[in-house]
Amino acid sequence: MILYNPDCDLKFSEYGVEIPIVDDRALKVFEALKKDDPSLQYFPLEKIPAITKEDLLLAHDADFVNRLFGSYAELEREILTCYELVDEDGHYHRYNPKKAKKDFTRAFDVVLKQVGMTYACAGEALKSGFSYFLGGGMHHAMSFGGRGFCLVNDIVITLRKLQQENRIQTAWVIDVDAHKGDGTAEITKKDKSIVTLSLHMKEGWPLDSGSVRDPWFIPCNVDVGIDIGEEGDYLSKLKEALNELDTHYPKADLAIVVDGADPFEADELESTEKLKLTKEQLLERDKIIFEFLKTRNIPQAYVMAGGYGTRAWEIYTQFLKFVR
Numbered sequence: 001m002i003l004y005n006p007d008c009d010l011k012f013s014e015y016g017v018e019i020p021i022v023d024d025r026a027l028k029v030f031e032a033l034k035k036d037d038p039s040l041q042y043f044p045l046e047k048i049p050a051i052t053k054e055d056l057l058l059a060h061d062a063d064f065v066n067r068l069f070g071s072y073a074e075l076e077r078e079i080l081t082c083y084e085l086v087d088e089d090g091h092y093h094r095y096n097p098k099k100a101k102k103d104f105t106r107a108f109d110v111v112l113k114q115v116g117m118t119y120a121c122a123g124e125a126l127k128s129g130f131s132y133f134l135g136g137g138m139h140h141a142m143s144f145g146g147r148g149f150c151l152v153n154d155i156v157i158t159l160r161k162l163q164q165e166n167r168i169q170t171a172w173v174i175d176v177d178a179h180k181g182d183g184t185a186e187i188t189k190k191d192k193s194i195v196t197l198s199l200h201m202k203e204g205w206p207l208d209s210g211s212v213r214d215p216w217f218i219p220c221n222v223d224v225g226i227d228i229g230e231e232g233d234y235l236s237k238l239k240e241a242l243n244e245l246d247t248h249y250p251k252a253d254l255a256i257v258v259d260g261a262d263p264f265e266a267d268e269l270e271s272t273e274k275l276k277l278t279k280e281q282l283l284e285r286d287k288i289i290f291e292f293l294k295t296r297n298i299p300q301a302y303v304m305a306g307g308y309g310t311r312a313w314e315i316y317t318q319f320l321k322f323v324r
């Protein structure tokens with residue numbers, strides 16, 4: 001099942017946020033798939049599961065969650081930090097509140113809808129074996145705050161909510177976004193029931209890396225860094241990493257695949273330049289993961305994560321056409 005609703009897309013310009021890359025990839029993927037299958041429908045807004053403060057507490061510290069649900073100034077500060085809208089001197093950067101048509105309360109509501117969609121997507125995968133949400137994948141959000149354009153961690157919230165409801169016990173997170181899934185690693189570092197795999201650029205994240213003791217450096221269970229020029233080894237390293245999951249960790253009741261398209265050589269975000277996979281390599285990547293999970297009868301739920309610029313939609317579309 002493909003889950004999509006345009007009201008779950010965060011349209012930055014509506015909030016006065018001036019991030020130059022136009023993000024219409026999810027809609028483009030949906031439209032391309034609908035050409036082949038006219039019966040494809042938007043996921044009904046009223047069916048998106050409501051995500052509560054208690055749900056966020058499954059993955060995040062009470063201080064942070066209280067600020068998100070606190071005064072407008074507190075919420076605004078969290079969002080400005082997460083989306084990197086204030087520079088070192090405290091001035092607005094890429095942010096012009098005068099141009100905002102909506103306030104950040106609405107942006108937070110859209111983020112919560114995204115979490116609800118990731119949760120619905122996982123529930124659908126548990127029923128049918130495969131499901132893809134055209135959104136989500138906020139893997140940089142840490143227990144104590146949002147970062148790297150990820151306000152809350154929809155992946156961990158979803159898994160822990162399903163565990164709380166006794167629908168799953170164990171889970172794998174297979175993260176193939178160009179950037180390391182550092183938030184997911186940090187939140188689950190002491191949680192043996194959620195096993196994390198991240199295959200990412202060896203250098204380049206975190207952008208302002210300081211001490212290796214920073215939470216951004218907390219390892220995943222299986223951590224594979226791809227160095228500049230190592231693209232030719234990417235697929236074999238992926239297979240090795242998946243085998244490591246299979247050999248050393250308990251079988252998962254559910255896998256969430258953080259399916260970033262930003263390792264694509266045509267990606268337009270500067271910080272993804274250190275990993276340049278071809279369109280063919282990315283299709284092969286997605287097929288390898290799909291078949292790996294399918295042959296083991298592990299339900300698979302996908303989220304989009306990163307993927308920037310005019311061609312990102314092609315990567316998601318080619319895989320979803322293969323699956324259908």
Ligand SMILES: [Zn+2]
Binds near residue numbers: 177178262306307
């Ligand atoms: Zn990314």
